[in-house]
Amino acid sequence: MAVVKLQRPKLNFGEKIYFGALIKGFFLTMSHAVKSLRGKSVGAETLASSGLGVTMQFPEQRWDSHLPEYYRGAPALVTDEQGRERCVSCQLCEFICPPKAIKIKPSEIPSDDPWAKVEKRPLEFDIDMIRCIYCGMCEEVCPEQAIYLRKDYLITGLKRADMVHDKKRLYEIGGVRVGLVNKWNELK
Amino acid sequence: MPDIVFQIAIIITKIVVLTFIVVLPLVPLSVYFERRFSAVIQDRVGPNRVGIPFTLLGFKKDFHFFGLIQPIADGLKLFLKEDFTPDHVRKVFYWMAPALTVVPALITVCVVPFGSPISIFGHSEKLVIADLDIGPLFIFSVASLSVYGITLAGWSSNSKFPFIGGVRSTAQMISYEIALGLSIIPVLMYYGDLNLSKIVQYQADNGWLIAPLWNEHGTIFSPAYWSTCGPQWLFWFPAAIAFLIFTISIFAETNRMPFDLPECETELVGGYHTEYSSMKFAMFFMGEYAAMVIGSALIITLFLGGWSMGFTLDAKIADWHIAGIGLAGLIHIGVFLTKLIGFILFFILVRWTVPRFRYDQLMKLGWVVFFEAALINVFLAALVVAAPQLGPVIIGLGAVLLAVVTVAVIWVAKVSEETPKVLRA
Amino acid sequence: MSDTPSATAELILPKDLAAGKGMVNVQIDDIWHQFPKGTRMIEACRQAEITVPHYCYHPKLSSPGNCRMCLVQMGMPPRPAPGQEPQRDENGYEIIGWMPRPVIACANTVGENMGIRTTGDLVEKCREGVMEFLLINHPLDCPICDQAGECRLQEQSVQHGRGVSRFVDMKVKKPKNVDIGPRIRLDDERCIMCSRCIRFMDEVASDPVLGFTQRGTHTTLTVHPGRLLDSNYSLNTADICPVGALTSNDFRFQMRVWFLKETPSIDVNCGTGTNITLWARGNKLHRITPRLNDEVNSAWMPDSHRLNFHYIDSAARLTEPLSRSVGVSPTSFSPTPWPTAIAQSAAKIQSIPAAQTAIIASGRMTNEELFLTHTLAAEIGTRLLSLVPRSGEADKLLVAADRNPNTTGAKLILGSENPYSGLAFIRDGVRDGSIKSLIVLGEDIITDAGFTADDLGKLDFLLQTSVLANPTAEHAHLVLPSAAFAEKRGSMVNLSGRLQRLNRAVELPGQAHDDWEILRDLILAISGGKNEVHHIEDVFKALAENVPAFNGLTLSKIGHQGTQIADTGYQIPLLANERARKAAGLING
Incomplete structure (x- = not known):
């Protein structure tokens, strides 16, 4: 690696005695304080602040209506319009998941099931929300468009076990998502 | 009895x-x-x-x-919280250190005048615990003990970060105590008194030291003031220099930003209190903030009129009574606390404005700038104070001498700043 | 390999140089190589470390050339006019005239001065076209297909495919999820008609039950009417299937292959010592596949051996030392800490005269364990040491009649021609009460060695090490949990005298200990010596010093393909078949 020698800036007398910069600094900090107290901080509007600084006061004020389209909340499984669980437990999300939050146990769909031709579905699908980093890789990698990051962000629990979303919970959060993958419909 | x-x-x-x-x-x-x-x-x-x-x-x-x-x-x-004492510490000193930080800070409270004498049912009582005639000296002597707390904490923790923090702190506090002591000599010369109550009373009557906007002849709005304010304003210059040095030194003494090197998180984790937890840590925390409060109180008392409201208002409210209790004392306590809180806010403002100094810059500032500046300021103040009794020739000679000394000191400081020649190639 | 001509030997042409060695010069991607005559082009490319994509070609099977994936461009020197000298370049090679059409590399053999191009516009376009045709009727079910991750079609469509389909019509429907045999499931839509499975069943397993019906895009792989794909080698078809058409029922939908860690090891179900790969995720073994070893099992293995691993995490697994509570009926066992168990056994063994003590070891033990057993017997002072024989029917391919995997090793280490000979004597001794203490290592002597519960009741002390709970353990005074084959390291010698290694794929369950550690601890507890054996390598070192056949070897020197250490004259039948077919030029590998 090349060594870059930096020349220290030559300071003139005014800069050397430091007071000018100090006073400028005081004005800057104070102007921030004043703006903050008046509810006029930069970005206070767009961030829907509570009137002090740019902070939103959480339990009373919610971000929900401001959530952008691309917001990445809790990952969840979705069903298609016919109520079929989209997930075929290919385990790609388990593979890609950077913090290894996903655990899948695949199983064969019994032959008397209406969707027996899909052959495979998850028996267990657990996402450890303590581990999950909401990166959205699972959504990106899913070939069946079965896992989506929903806008739920209040994932709380009193026990570690509460923080593991099982298959049932994941479908509760996920709900139905129509369209996208047609290969399992009647044509096939 | x-x-x-x-x-x-x-x-x-x-x-x-x-x-x-x-x-x-x-x-x-x-x-x-x-x-x-x-x-x-x-x-x-x-x-x-x-x-x-x-x-x-x-x-x-x-x-x-x-x-x-x-x-x-x-x-x-x-x-x-769990009060955790690591295995490797020197227990006695480890336990003593937090107390040694808090106690001096609280002891110094006893000489700070919180208000004008309060009269209750005709009995007048000074709002100061011990009205010592050596107020500032007492404060310095006791406050300098608090360095022991930090040094002992750093040393007894028997761990590298606290140790470095303790050593830094010792060096820093000793360095700035000199500037601190020297910087108020002009002030004491001006007042001619070491009793803090009297100093405040003097300021209430004759204008705050760095805001001499009134004197016994009237306020800035009255012509009588203008004819008599000359010496006051003449002394304003050494007073302002003293104020500056004193305030900055107090920052260093209390280990506040920008001089919080004993505990700077980025370098030393927690500094001298890295190994402390629970209430022992809280004691350090308290000691630090108590030192800040006392430091502010001292600055206010010496330079900003202590409990006085200024503009000769103090004399006007002196006789207000309600049900036998003199209001002046209570109002003055309020004024004092307001000033105190205002100054604490100033401390905080400084914390978020000025970035931390490097350690060598800190030492240089203490020894090369403030020490010399305070020393020269002593002579300047002496000249100003003594001026009325001296003839113009002597004043002129003194001024010239002072200028020469100042230039010489600046020259020495500048020379010392130059990078030393490399002796070996 | 390329021939560099020197100035002094200008008259000798490269073709003559090569011909002297029975070789031919072949230019592959602009570099000259030499190969033996009769080498297939695809094999020549492989030796030159150039991969030619292929589906139907398998080095151990004949080459029908029906997938067309291995198309390469070929060139030969143009035939000179009569009397004209062929044109040569400065190195003496004739100038190659390239053919304007591709040829398949798997069915053509190399010739003198031949040129092969595995890259270039022509070859790449051909591959892309073949891939497109193969994918036309292939379903898009990679997410549910077990082959995903080790699928040739996936890999090569990434490398050579076009990425998008131009096909707008309906795909051909074929039977899915067909039950063609007890261990194999067929998905005809995924089949790309490479015929590897058909050829394997015909040529290697000699049970030709598979075949194609219909024509064109409707070609369908089926099993012969009235027959099932139930050969003991049927799972090999799932291994060689380049796509997910044939999948194993046992492994179906269990785990994606990309999660599995491969550990090379050997099979312990018979004396052949088939080389295997253990596929495990975390601490669970998911499947076993054969590993190529031309001296042992070629590329195949029998289903019976392959599927015999589920007991490893069965409920019957012993996970902590158990000692039988004395005087309590019905018999109950209580968990005991290892040090107590070892100390108890040592005290018990020492309290009974050596002449009344016998050891029954197992032919399934590794060389290291057998060596320590031998040491233990010497330490106790007993000469009563026998193994339990185990035999079955040989199938003339890979399954040997001797079902103990380490009989040869036992012969070498115990220094006896028949390590099973003492068993009857021990049994009689137990029956007539002359043997009071019995150490049974990894064997269930009630089921496998003709002992009865009454016999064992006569013993003062019965120590058993075992992987699973079994009838013998019921009567043991102490049961020590030991390691299954996938959980231990060690070495075994197969029937043909080849020393091969076992490797650890999964960790031991609970408090179970490696067999060699149990034996070492027992020996130390009895002798009271200081422990100088810390690794299995130390045991092997001692073994190599004491047994002549192992002299100069270490565990790491054995290698993944094994080392021949004895000549037993045993021939593995499958290898004999393969060598005959190779000699006949039917196969290449």
Whole structure:
């Protein structure tokens, strides 16, 4: 690696005695304080602040209506319009998941099931929300468009076990998502 | 005999009221201000939640008090935390160190005048615990003991970060004590007194030291003031220099930003209190903030008129009474505390404005700039104070001498700054 | 390999140089190589470290050339006019005239001065076209297909495919999820008609039950009417299937292959010592596949051996030392800490005269364990040491009649021609009460060695090490949990005298200990010596010093393909078949 020698800036007398910069600094900090107290901080509007600084006061004020389209909340499984669980437990999300939050146990769909031709579905699908980093890789990698990051962000629990979303919970959060993958419909 | 009992009772009352009701609550309060004001400066909200949880008792709304209960919650938390003593520390000193930091800071409270003498049912009582005639010296001598707490904490922790923190702190406090002591010599020369109560009284009558906007002849709005304010303003220059050096040195003494090198987190984890937890840590914390409160009190007392309201208003309210209790004393306490809080806010403002100094810069500032500047300032002040008694020739000679010395000192400082020649290639 | 001509030997042409060695010169991607005559082009490319994509070609099977994936461009020197000298370049090679059409590399053999191009516009376009045709009727079910991750079609469509389909019509429907045999499931839509499975069943397993019906895009792989794909080698078809058409029922939908960690090891179900790969995720073994070893099992293995691993995490697994509570009926066992168990056994063994003590070891033990057993017998002072024989029917391919995997090793280490000979004597001794103490290592002597519960009741002390709970353990005074084959390291010698290694794929369950550690601890407890054996390598070192056949070897020197250490004259039948077919030029590998 090349060594870059930096020349220290030559300071003139005014800069050397430091007071000018100090006073400028005081004005800057104070102007921030004043703006903050008046509810006029930069970005206070767009961030829907509570009137002090740019902070939103959480339990009373919610971000929900401001959530952008691309917001990445809790990952969840979705069903298609016919109520079929989209997930075929290919385990790609388990593979890609950077913090290894996903655990899948695949199983064969019994032959008397209406969707027996899909052959495979998850028996267990657990996402450890303590581990999950909401990166959205699972959504990106899913070939069946079965896992989506929903806008739920209040994932709380009193026990570690509460923080593991099982298959049932994941479908509760996920709900139905129509369209996208047609290969399992009647044509096939 | 009853007289002595009465005297002792009054002293104990003063100790309890002034130390435990006025100063000690100021410590958590300044922590609260620190957090709230920092938040405001940084476009945040800060602690605004902790209040009385009425909803737990079945009421509809909690009462938040703007989060003023937060310091109590913090204190409670520190009390309840595990008091962990590492295996490798030197136990006696390790336990002593926190106390050694807090106690000196609280002792110094005793010479600070909190208000003008308060009269209760005709009995006048000074609002100072011990009206010593050596106030500032007492404060310096006691406050300098607090360095022991930090040094011992750093040393007894027997761990590298606290050790470096302790060593830094010792060097820093000793360095700045010199500038601190020298810087108020002009002030004391001007007052001709070491009794802090009298100093404040003098300022109430003759204008604050660095805001001499009135004197016994009237305020800035009256012509009588203008004809007599000459010496006051002449002394303003050495006073301002003294104020500057003193204030900055107090920052260094109390280990506040920008001079918080003994504990700077980025380099030393927690500095001298890295190995401390629970209440022992809280003691350091308290000691630090108490030192800040006392430092502010001292600055206010010496330079900003202490409890006085200024503009000769103090004399006007001196006779106000309600039900036999003199209001002046109470109002003055309020004024003093307002000034104190204002100065604490200034401390915080400085914290978020000025970045931390490098250690060599800190030492250079102490030894090369402030020490010399304070020394020269002593002579300048002496010249100003003595001027009325001296002839113009001697004044001129003194001024020339002072200028020569100043230039010489600056030259020496400049030369010392140059990079030394490399002796070996 | 390329021939560099020197100035002094200008007259000798490269073709003559090569011909002297029975070789031919072949230019592959502009570099000259030499190969033996009769080498297939695809094999020549492989030796030159150039991969030619292929589906139907398998080095151990004949080459029908029906997938067309291995198309390469070929060139030969143009035939000179009569009397004309062929044109040569400065190195003496004739100038190659390239053919304007591709040829398949798997069915053509190399010739003198031949040129092969595995890259270039022509070859790449051909591959892309073949891939497109193969994918036309292939379903898009990679997410549910077990082959995903080890699928040739996936890999090569990434490398050579076009990425998008131009096909807009309906795909051909074929039977899915067909039950063609007890261990194999067929998905005809995924089949790309490479015929590897058909050829394997015909040529290697000699049970030709598979075949194609219909024509064109409707070609369908089926099993012969009235027959099932139930050969003991049927799972090999799932291994060689380049796509997910044939999948194993046992492994179906269990785990994706990309999660599995491969550990090379050997099979312990018979004396052949088939080389295997253990596929495990975390601490669970998911499947076993054969590993190529031309001296042992070629590329195949029998289903019976392959599927015999589920007992490893069965409920019958012993996970902590158990000691039988004395005087309590019905018999109950209580968990005991290892040090107590070892100390108890040592005290018990020492309290009974050596002449009344016998050891029954197992032919399934590794060389290291057998060596320590031998040491233990010497330490106790007993000469009563026998193994339990185990035999079955040989199938003339890979399954040997001797079902103990380490009989040869036992012969070498115990220094006896028949390590099983003492068993009857021990049994009689137990029956007539002359043997009071019995140490049974990894064997169930009630089921496998003709002992009865009454016999064992006569013993004063019965110590058993075992992987699973079994009838013998019921009567043991102490049961020590030991390691299954996938959980231990060690070495075994197969029937043909080849020393091969076992490797650890999964960790031991609970408090179970490696067999060699149990034996070492027992020996130390009895002798009271200081422990100088810390690794299995130390045991092997001692073994190599004491047994002549192992002289100079270490565990790491054995290698993944094994080392021949004895000549037993045993021939593995499958290898004989393969060598005959190779000699006949039917196969290449």
